[in-house]
Amino acid sequence: MTETDDQRRSLAEPYTPGSGDGGEPWDAQPDTVAVAPPAAPGRDERTVEFLAEWHNGSYNCFSSGHKFCREVCPVVQVTRNESWSPTAFHANVVAMERGHLDVADVAADYVNCTQCGACELRCPNTLFTGDFYRFRTRTVDVVKAMRALAVDEGVHQPAWQRWNASTGERTHEPVLGDTPVSQEHVRDWADGLDLPIGGESILFVDCEAAFYRTSVPRAVAQILQRAGYEFGLMAEQWCCGGPAAEMGYTDQARRFAEHNLADWRATGARRVLVLDPHDYISFTEDYPRYFGDDFDIEVVLVVELFAEMLGDGRLRPDVPIERTVTYHDPCRLNKRKGIWREPREILRAIPGLTFHDVDRVTQWSYCSGAGGGLAIEKPELTAAISARRIEHAATLDVDTLVSACPWSERPLTAAGAEASIDVVDLHELLAESLGIDVGGDAGTGR
Amino acid sequence: MSLTADALDHLVSRLQGVLRADQVLTSKADRFNRARTPAPFPVHRWSEHVPDVVVLPESTDDVVTVVRLANELAVPIVPRDGGTGLTDGAVPLRHGILVDVKRMNQIHEIDLDNRTCTVGVGINMLKLNEVLGRYGLIYPDNPASYPCSLVGGRIGTSGWSLIGSRYGHTRDLVLSFDHVLPTGEVMHVGDGIGGNITRSSSGYQLKHLFMGHQGTLGIATRATLKLFPKPEAELSPFFAFSDYDSAHRCVGALARAGVATFAGAVLFDEWKVAYLRRDDEAYIPQPSDVKALVCTALYGWEDEVRVGGKRLLRITREHGGRYLGDEISEGDWAARHDRYATPLHGRTRSGQVVPMSWHCEDASISHTNLPAVTRAWHAIVTELRRRTDVFDDWGMFAYTNGATGIDYLTEIDVGIWEQQLGEEAWRLWVQAKRDIAAVTLRYRGSISACHGSCREGEVDLVPEELGRGYGVMLDVKRLLDPNNIMNPGKYGLDRAYEGGGR
Numbered sequence: 001m002t003e004t005d006d007q008r009r010s011l012a013e014p015y016t017p018g019s020g021d022g023g024e025p026w027d028a029q030p031d032t033v034a035v036a037p038p039a040a041p042g043r044d045e046r047t048v049e050f051l052a053e054w055h056n057g058s059y060n061c062f063s064s065g066h067k068f069c070r071e072v073c074p075v076v077q078v079t080r081n082e083s084w085s086p087t088a089f090h091a092n093v094v095a096m097e098r099g100h101l102d103v104a105d106v107a108a109d110y111v112n113c114t115q116c117g118a119c120e121l122r123c124p125n126t127l128f129t130g131d132f133y134r135f136r137t138r139t140v141d142v143v144k145a146m147r148a149l150a151v152d153e154g155v156h157q158p159a160w161q162r163w164n165a166s167t168g169e170r171t172h173e174p175v176l177g178d179t180p181v182s183q184e185h186v187r188d189w190a191d192g193l194d195l196p197i198g199g200e201s202i203l204f205v206d207c208e209a210a211f212y213r214t215s216v217p218r219a220v221a222q223i224l225q226r227a228g229y230e231f232g233l234m235a236e237q238w239c240c241g242g243p244a245a246e247m248g249y250t251d252q253a254r255r256f257a258e259h260n261l262a263d264w265r266a267t268g269a270r271r272v273l274v275l276d277p278h279d280y281i282s283f284t285e286d287y288p289r290y291f292g293d294d295f296d297i298e299v300v301l302v303v304e305l306f307a308e309m310l311g312d313g314r315l316r317p318d319v320p321i322e323r324t325v326t327y328h329d330p331c332r333l334n335k336r337k338g339i340w341r342e343p344r345e346i347l348r349a350i351p352g353l354t355f356h357d358v359d360r361v362t363q364w365s366y367c368s369g370a371g372g373g374l375a376i377e378k379p380e381l382t383a384a385i386s387a388r389r390i391e392h393a394a395t396l397d398v399d400t401l402v403s404a405c406p407w408s409e410r411p412l413t414a415a416g417a418e419a420s421i422d423v424v425d426l427h428e429l430l431a432e433s434l435g436i437d438v439g440g441d442a443g444t445g446r
Numbered sequence: 447m448s449l450t451a452d453a454l455d456h457l458v459s460r461l462q463g464v465l466r467a468d469q470v471l472t473s474k475a476d477r478f479n480r481a482r483t484p485a486p487f488p489v490h491r492w493s494e495h496v497p498d499v500v501v502l503p504e505s506t507d508d509v510v511t512v513v514r515l516a517n518e519l520a521v522p523i524v525p526r527d528g529g530t531g532l533t534d535g536a537v538p539l540r541h542g543i544l545v546d547v548k549r550m551n552q553i554h555e556i557d558l559d560n561r562t563c564t565v566g567v568g569i570n571m572l573k574l575n576e577v578l579g580r581y582g583l584i585y586p587d588n589p590a591s592y593p594c595s596l597v598g599g600r601i602g603t604s605g606w607s608l609i610g611s612r613y614g615h616t617r618d619l620v621l622s623f624d625h626v627l628p629t630g631e632v633m634h635v636g637d638g639i640g641g642n643i644t645r646s647s648s649g650y651q652l653k654h655l656f657m658g659h660q661g662t663l664g665i666a667t668r669a670t671l672k673l674f675p676k677p678e679a680e681l682s683p684f685f686a687f688s689d690y691d692s693a694h695r696c697v698g699a700l701a702r703a704g705v706a707t708f709a710g711a712v713l714f715d716e717w718k719v720a721y722l723r724r725d726d727e728a729y730i731p732q733p734s735d736v737k738a739l740v741c742t743a744l745y746g747w748e749d750e751v752r753v754g755g756k757r758l759l760r761i762t763r764e765h766g767g768r769y770l771g772d773e774i775s776e777g778d779w780a781a782r783h784d785r786y787a788t789p790l791h792g793r794t795r796s797g798q799v800v801p802m803s804w805h806c807e808d809a810s811i812s813h814t815n816l817p818a819v820t821r822a823w824h825a826i827v828t829e830l831r832r833r834t835d836v837f838d839d840w841g842m843f844a845y846t847n848g849a850t851g852i853d854y855l856t857e858i859d860v861g862i863w864e865q866q867l868g869e870e871a872w873r874l875w876v877q878a879k880r881d882i883a884a885v886t887l888r889y890r891g892s893i894s895a896c897h898g899s900c901r902e903g904e905v906d907l908v909p910e911e912l913g914r915g916y917g918v919m920l921d922v923k924r925l926l927d928p929n930n931i932m933n934p935g936k937y938g939l940d941r942a943y944e945g946g947g948r
Binding site for chain 1: 471473474475476478479480482483484485487489490492493502528529530546548549551568570572573576580591593594716717719720721723724789790791793794795796797798801802803804831832833834835836838839841862863864865866867868870871874
């Protein structure tokens with residue numbers, strides 16, 4: 001090849017296409033080479049709509065193919081199956097667009113995601129760069145969308161179908177297995193606490209906490225009482241609808257959200273206090289999407305509120321707790337919402353604790369495995385992921401793993417029992433240090 | 447050609463007879479997701495690269511069983527580790543059985559006295575280092591794909607380590623490994639008797655033959671790796687230059703300086719700086735008179751890094767480099783190092799931002815030839831860009847190798863808009879790759895310093911590059927893989943067989 005003057009000039013002057021600063025340094029030929037892929041035949045309207053929405057986002061991942069997401073993915077860590085990696089979840093969309101796959105071919109693969117968000121943080125498309133070109137990787141949304149498409153197309157996962165049917169009937173998730181949950185018992189956890197109904201601030205208690213780990217809401221409610229913070233409960237609380245949205249049952253999710261919002265409005269609520277990170281996602285992401293500007297409810301995460309109350313002296317824990325602990329960053333706080341500082345502030349305010357912290361970035365690759373419906377459809381994977389999390393804790397010579405997510409605490413407690421590591425909720429621990437006799441069930445028989 | 451339905455049924459039932467059900471994957475999604483690597487892929491011909499069946503072995507014995515079966519039935523077999531390679535080693539060309547080794551990721555032994563560890567090849571280096579860090583040790587094999595590539599893939603490609611000037615590259619860091627030959631026999635290969643010996647003059651030095659073969663000579667399963675004390679200090683200064691030539695002279699001087707803690711240096715050419723300026727949100731903007739960048743990295747004890755760093759800073763000053771300060775240096779090194787400077791979008795000629803795949807053509811080029819090769823490669827990509835929006839020039843990096851400063855891993859990064867990639871664009875691309883390789887050979891370089899050279903296009907020039915050595919490759923391939931089952935079609939090795947292979 002000879003180097004012409006033209007080429008040399010172009011090399012001396014790299015340029016920015018479209019910048020209008022004098023145009024291209026060479027004569028461009030009309031583009032007869034670029035070709036859009038042919039549309040796959042025989043697609044129904046719903047699938048076409050799905051592909052149109054996720055076409056570019058999935059290509060951004062496919063084009064990269066770097067797979068930086070893989071080793072931080074909790075499911076990949078325990079299965080080492082590339083079909084269940086965030087990369088595959090995007091590549092499948094491209095393959096569908098090209099006509100190689102259908103939703104029925106891939107729906108079961110999409111079970112294998114806890115929606116923890118680690119992949120998004122680790123993605124070269126996102127890392128450090130924010131969302132400048134709206135090319136941020138959105139694996140969680142892709143997974144939710146594919147699950148929704150599957151449900152809409154009649155492709156169900158059996159355990160999820162049963163779970164959501166039961167939730168639909170009883171307005172709460174069947175977290176007690178064969179023991180029915182019901183509206184009648186949704187406030188049982190608060191027995192003896194003398195909590196009012198309604199008011200400006202409402203404490204929302206998610207299904208797992210309301211029926212299973214009742215020590216968590218009891219701790220939260222009593223800490224709020226101790227601080228003199230006025231709040232009430234809902235007239236008729238339903239499941240937040242988040243789990244249904246995560247599993248693809250979007251109509252049900254929306255129906256539940258509409259009920260809860262109406263209930264808040266009916267009792268004069270201005271703000272909702274949230275003790276569960278999963279609810280926090282529902283109320284700060286799903287509900288605003290459903291209701292737009294009409295959603296005028298302030299959402300307050302009690303972890304943040306308690307950190308504030310410790311800072312300004314409204315809470316003064318003074319009962320020493322002689323434990324050696326590490327903290328499990330719940331995925332939906334740390335990875336999805338960037339909330340990691342306040343839980344640590346709370347732990348550092350508790351006297352007597354020896355705290356071996358693991359930084360939040362290392363914890364991008366930690367998870368309990370309980371999120372995104374994985375525990376319902378594949379409890380064995382959740383157990384394996386929790387066991388790994390406990391293994392990490394065990395290397396620190398701690399006796400206690402503190403979490404701030406009721407959903408994580410059930411599988412972590414089971415895994416912790418094997419390793420003689422207690423799993424305690426952050427709110428429970430704070431209450432104890434405030435001298436509160438929490439009561440309720442911590443899921444451990446304690 | 448794919449197996450017939452009957453042959454596939456037979457194969458799958460035989461595999462299911464020797465492996466658990468969850469180790470044998472046959473679904474379409476399982477297979478389509480193991481057809482490609484990050485290198486540009488003829489997405490319009492995706493189905494041509496889909497394996498017939500995927501297996502997930504968990505031990506050397508599992509691999510042996512599968513390879514023996516493939517050899518018996520004469521079914522193609524393709525090893526896949528991280529699937530992050532840039533030369534298609536893990537992309538099936540003839541369908542067949544894909545052996546995905548990710549489950550072989552155990553740490554079998556950490557030998558603190560001899561500073562080695564023995565691992566399954568499915569382990570990722572970052573994950574390994576998380577464990578080694580507890581012992582104050584590090585395994586310093588450090589490709590751009592460090593967070594996702596696996597030890598086995600590094601063996602199969604014999605890749606480059608970004609900080610290899612300090613610690614060595616994969617070929618130096620992997621001491622020995624268990625290797626399943628195409629006939630299913632297991633060989634422990636390394637220096638001498640293998641294990642954790644690093645130097646031996648006994649017999650042929652076979653280790654390098656079984657590294658970098660792109661899966662054509664078998665499958666590594668378990669490896670013993672050389673470990674180093676985790677460095678106490680890192681210094682990663684960035685320097686700005688107002689012209690490429692000064693930066694080029696400077697990087698040569700840095701590499702020749704003989705500083706023991708010097709781990710490597712990277713030269714960014716004018717096109718790379720312009721690309722980062724226009725499309726990399728992580729790039730910390732520099733004044734417009736900055737036309738080229740050099741970064742370097744030193745590792746070691748704090749006192750020795752401090753002294754070595756002062757020397758290198760003086761050298762860059764003498765060459766007109768401006769130190770960009772601690773914040774930019776540390777931040778940008780983290781960015782370059784971690785996410786590899788690849789925004790993964792480019793622009794059409796009219797300025798529209800579009801998702802693009804990243805591909806880098808690499809070569810080994812001597813220092814004095816770098817400027818000429820740089821110009822010639824940009825001219826080739828400019829020609830592509832003149833024709834179509836499918837391609838974008840993302841500039842060039844050159845990485846130094848070692849204290850001699852002779853060889854440079856030289857790469858041109860090309861954005862490819864795969865959504866618009868059809869046969870014509872693919873043909874242009876493959877020809878461009880041939881042209882790029884031809885420039886390399888004209889300047890007495892090697893077609894690849896790191897990735898391998900078995901992809902469509904450049905592979906055509908490998909016989910010219912290796913001469914009689916290529917004939918030896920054919921002889922070795924025929925001898926070790928009599929039925930041409932192991933990753934057939936790669937490196938033109940079909941010509942080792944009568945009739946050009948299967």
